Amino acid sequence: MTSPTLDSQIRGRLAEAGVRYTNGRQQVVAALVAADGPRSAAELHEQIAGAVPLSSLYRSLAVMADADVLAPHHGTKGVTRYELAEWLAGHHHHLVCVDCGTVDDIELPSRLEATLHDLVDAVADSGDFAAAGHALEVVGRCKACA
Amino acid sequence: MTSPTLDSQIRGRLAEAGVRYTNGRQQVVAALVAADGPRSAAELHEQIAGAVPLSSLYRSLAVMADADVLAPHHGTKGVTRYELAEWLAGHHHHLVCVDCGTVDDIELPSRLEATLHDLVDAVADSGDFAAAGHALEVVGRCKACA
DNA sequence: TTCCTTGCAAACGATTTGCATTGGA
DNA sequence: TCCAATGCAAATCGTTTGCAAGGAA
Numbered sequence: 001m002t003s004p005t006l007d008s009q010i011r012g013r014l015a016e017a018g019v020r021y022t023n024g025r026q027q028v029v030a031a032l033v034a035a036d037g038p039r040s041a042a043e044l045h046e047q048i049a050g051a052v053p054l055s056s057l058y059r060s061l062a063v064m065a066d067a068d069v070l071a072p073h074h075g076t077k078g079v080t081r082y083e084l085a086e087w088l089a090g091h092h093h094h095l096v097c098v099d100c101g102t103v104d105d106i107e108l109p110s111r112l113e114a115t116l117h118d119l120v121d122a123v124a125d126s127g128d129f130a131a132a133g134h135a136l137e138v139v140g141r142c143k144a145c146a
Numbered sequence: 147m148t149s150p151t152l153d154s155q156i157r158g159r160l161a162e163a164g165v166r167y168t169n170g171r172q173q174v175v176a177a178l179v180a181a182d183g184p185r186s187a188a189e190l191h192e193q194i195a196g197a198v199p200l201s202s203l204y205r206s207l208a209v210m211a212d213a214d215v216l217a218p219h220h221g222t223k224g225v226t227r228y229e230l231a232e233w234l235a236g237h238h239h240h241l242v243c244v245d246c247g248t249v250d251d252i253e254l255p256s257r258l259e260a261t262l263h264d265l266v267d268a269v270a271d272s273g274d275f276a277a278a279g280h281a282l283e284v285v286g287r288c289k290a291c292a
Numbered sequence: 293t294t295c296c297t298t299g300c301a302a303a304c305g306a307t308t309t310g311c312a313t314t315g316g317a
Numbered sequence: 318t319c320c321a322a323t324g325c326a327a328a329t330c331g332t333t334t335g336c337a338a339g340g341a342a
Binding site: 072074075076077078080093095098104106108109112115116119120122123124128129130131132133134135136137138139140141142143 | 218220221222223224226239241244250252254255258261262265266268269270274275276277278279280281282283284285286287288289292
């Protein structure tokens with residue numbers, strides 16, 4: 001499922017970080033690529049039918065996040081979900097359903113994204129805080145829960 | 147520390163919800179009012195010098211969040227932080243430090259807030275998602291960690 | 293008296309870690 | 318050959334809950 005180019009970008013990045021792109025890790029990445037939003041260790045574990053035990057899964061997620069191949073997301077209570085890092089998945093935002101906790105990716109029209117970017121710059125300038133990025137979460141009810 | 151009017155708003159809201167505004171809960175609220183951002187159960191427990199045991203603290207936080215006096219925030223790994231609900235604290239956003247995990251409140255200039263609001267409306271309109279609100283997290287490094 | 297709240301201890305769920313084994317470059 | 322990765326079981330951490338005692342209306 002994972003495109004050859006995406007796969008080699010990831011392999012390259014992991015090699016730079018001195019870690020291997022093993023079979024199990026490829027399965028995890030494939031599952032994340034197939035998903036349309038961040039996924040937790042438990043969700044991935046189920047999605048790959050237990051092919052990788054939870055402890056290894058957690059370790060792989062941590063290693064790949066360290067290598068900047070994955071990015072953690074803390075949207076809903078208690079669980080950490082992971083997604084492909086921005087440089088692989090593209091910059092985007094999230095729709096978080098207040099009822100079921102589902103998180104979906106959204107991409108803003110570039111005009112709106114530019115506006116948002118300016119907005120964050122304006123905020124960062126006005127205080128002693130070095131802004132490195134921003135995350136916009138649109139909170140509401142998804143189609144299924146509406 | 148908690149202003150009389152704020153305190154009576156909270157007492158009133160809790161009464162409507164059929165729960166009491168006990169001494170321990172007042173201490174928790176006072177600690178949150180004194181804070182300049184969301185706080186976790188452990189942080190509050192320390193701030194009030196263990197005056198309320200953790201289990202009661204967790205229960206009070208849950209009760210007050212149910213009554214819409216507090217709002218939960220899931221910004222950093224594993225922990226839930228609480229802050230006063232929007233109708234008490236005013237609408238605001240957060241600066242999240244990627245190093246130390248500290249969360250600070252920021253208020254956007256009303257012109258920028260209006261822009262952001264329009265932006266979220268535009269996003270919501272374009273999909274099957276009923277937007278109920280938005281949260282902008284500016285990610286970066288705080289003064290101490292820069 | 294009635295119901296909410298408190299405290300302690302035990303239970304839980306998500307995540308992490310020690311250790312011996314396996315696997316890849 | 319050497320170091321990273323794996324799997325299992327045990328440990329940890331934040332949080333929740335059962336239960337008996339205390340407190341306010």
